[in-house]
Amino acid sequence: MTARTYRIAAIPADGIGPEVIAAGLEVLEVLARRDGGFRLEVTEFDWGSARYRRTGALMPGDGVARLRGFDAILFGAVGAPDVPDHVTLWGLRLPICQGLDQYANIRPTRILPGIASPLAGIGPGDLDWVIVRENSEGEYSGIGGRAHRGLPAEVATEVAIFTREGVTRIMRHAFRLAQSRPRKLLSVVTKSNAQRHGMVMWDEIAAEVAAEFPQVSWERVLVDAMTVRMVKDPRSLDTIVATNLHADILSDLAGALAGSLGVAPTGNIDPERRAPSMFEPIHGSAFDIAGKGIANPVATFWTASMMLEHLGEADAAARLMRAVERVCAEGVTTPDVGGRATTREVTDAVCEAIRGGNA
Ligand code: IPM
Numbered sequence: 609m610t611a612r613t614y615r616i617a618a619i620p621a622d623g624i625g626p627e628v629i630a631a632g633l634e635v636l637e638v639l640a641r642r643d644g645g646f647r648l649e650v651t652e653f654d655w656g657s658a659r660y661r662r663t664g665a666l667m668p669g670d671g672v673a674r675l676r677g678f679d680a681i682l683f684g685a686v687g688a689p690d691v692p693d694h695v696t697l698w699g700l701r702l703p704i705c706q707g708l709d710q711y712a713n714i715r716p717t718r719i720l721p722g723i724a725s726p727l728a729g730i731g732p733g734d735l736d737w738v739i740v741r742e743n744s745e746g747e748y749s750g751i752g753g754r755a756h757r758g759l760p761a762e763v764a765t766e767v768a769i770f771t772r773e774g775v776t777r778i779m780r781h782a783f784r785l786a787q788s789r790p791r792k793l794l795s796v797v798t799k800s801n802a803q804r805h806g807m808v809m810w811d812e813i814a815a816e817v818a819a820e821f822p823q824v825s826w827e828r829v830l831v832d833a834m835t836v837r838m839v840k841d842p843r844s845l846d847t848i849v850a851t852n853l854h855a856d857i858l859s860d861l862a863g864a865l866a867g868s869l870g871v872a873p874t875g876n877i878d879p880e881r882r883a884p885s886m887f888e889p890i891h892g893s894a895f896d897i898a899g900k901g902i903a904n905p906v907a908t909f910w911t912a913s914m915m916l917e918h919l920g921e922a923d924a925a926a927r928l929m930r931a932v933e934r935v936c937a938e939g940v941t942t943p944d945v946g947g948r949a950t951t952r953e954v955t956d957a958v959c960e961a962i963r964g965g966n967a
């Protein structure tokens with residue numbers, strides 16, 4: 609039998625990105641060997657801030673087109689101390705997400721064994737959420753501009769765009785995901801009390817789409833109230849859908865409540881599979897610890913597991929998460945989550961758990 613082959617584009621990019629992506633690719637290779645049913649054909653791209661310094665662009669002009677032929681993209685982190693953040697963001701990650709129309713950003717949050725939540729009395733099992741972030745428009749649409757530059761009358765606009773199509777498709781995806789989870793519970797985050805155009809349409813469309821999913825119980829929660837709910841009553845939440853910016857903020861809070869952003873994964877998904885989806889750890893480039901060998905690779909492992917799941921390799925995806933949970937439970941963790949292990953040691957331990965059949 610020939611192995612199923614997946615073509616993966618790896619974009620390690622900046623800071624600790626190359627360290628965690630190398631660890632992720634190593635673990636994926638061990639998994640593929642152990643499984644025997646699939647193989648990965650990895651192409652690495654040197655896109656990122658170093659390329660920007662050299663050539664003036666983070667990726668080539670036809671970068672997005674070149675990614676189209678792959679089955680999935682594994683992304684490290686972008687951002688450097690000497691390049692403005694909006695340049696790096698709009699030069700690499702956003703053009704890929706928006707160019708490939710990866711409109712659903714999926715952010716699972718759970719407390720892994722061995723990792724402590726800052727919330728008293730809350731441990732693994734008490735906090736198990738998936739945040740669905742609208743990833744193609746909203747507050748990140750890039751619409752706006754500046755006039756009267758440098759003059760006292762200088763003005764800047766930043767326009768949030770909500771389209772019926774964009775809101776409907778993210779709601780459908782969120783309801784479908786909520787339906788697939790045991791609790792069938794969806795919280796629709798909004799701010800329609802203050803934002804009376806876009807957010808009111810958001811609420812209306814949520815109600816319309818809800819009618820297609822009678823098994824899902826759903827509620828509307830104002831974004832400010834949601835921050836309180838997440839802290840005070842984490843067990844009451846399951847699947848959460850929010851706009852691009854609201855979900856950006858809530859997912860940082862979610863990561864902190866689960867113990868560390870260092871373990872949080874994400875997938876930028878095209879649910880219709882017209883183009884490859886892109887998987888990345890949320891933590892960013894973390895230049896303060898780059899090159900020290902102590903970056904936490906767990907977010908990338910979890911991210912790799914999401915990628916395998918998306919590719920249809922559910923068994924390998926689950927095996928990887930079992931290995932990660934076992935290693936975390938044994939206390940083999942990096943300093944950001946209170947441990948003393950290096951990236952190398954955590955990676956070796958996870959590879960060993962996969963090889964040894966413990967996972
Ligand atoms: C995230 C990040 C990015 C975002 C930053 C790096 C621009 O915070 O993925 O959540 O806001 O989208």
Ligand code: MG
Nearest residue numbers: 856857859860
């Ligand atoms: Mg963020």
